[in-house]
């Protein structure tokens with residue numbers, strides 16, 4: 001039995017990751033906030049167990065890890081996927097927007113990685129962090145988001161170096177635009193029709209389209225698998241040729 005803990009599993013990429021792992025024989029702890037959408041994900045496979053709650057403090061993260069151990073007895077892979085974006089350049093990003101972004105996108109992955117460390121080490125397993133192409137090359141009007149995702153990329157590399165000889169692997173996925181509710185919210189925030197927004201986003205990608213969440217999930221599954229045992233401390237862009 002292999003066990004994966006996935007955050008942000010109630011929506012978009014996280015839901016696709018939870019389902020992909022379950023369909024490939026993993027037992028899944030699917031964490032999110034929206035209980036209704038979590039249940040829809042759990043309906044896909046009886047291997048998926050849900051955990052609903054806000055993740056912000058180290059205590060929240062320790063509770064989620066403890067509940068996962070109570071449920072399954074082990075954690076072979078942690079997927080730090082939950083994330084938010086609050087748009088703003090340096091002039092118009094408030095203290096609250098900065099802190100909220102850092103909390104979800106960087107504090108929580110660190111707190112969860114630390115809490116899960118004894119278990120993923122025992123399993124000689126892995127951690128997969130869902131960062132962003134904007135964590136590699138930056139983006140417009142998203143200073144907090146870019147800084148948080150850049151931090152997540154280097155948390156990945158630092159932890160990989162520290163724990164490689166103990167058998168743990170830590171990798172990051174850096175997607176470009178992916179067709180999820182986050183992208184729909186971006187369209188709404190920009191005051192754009194979703195179809196126009198998707199067309200514009202697709203045109204900016206060399207491959208001519210945005211990614212599907214299932215494509216990111218397939219990469220996460222590969223990075224967690226035994227086929228990837230020599231892949232460690234790396235960032236894999238999935239951006240249709242965007243060059244991140």
Ligand code: NAP
Nearest residue numbers: 008010011012013032033034055082083132177178180182
């Ligand atoms: P999404 O559809 O908006 O889903 C975000 C998930 O994070 C939801 O499950 C949400 O839970 C959860 N979440 C947010 N804040 C939380 C908190 N405080 N505590 C617990 N859970 C929280 O986003 P997505 O597009 O799938 O994005 C997933 C990851 O991919 C994010 O880290 C994002 O930055 C990254 N990414 C996305 C894109 C893209 O174009 N979509 C591109 C690059 C990177 P509830 O819905 O239950 O509230």
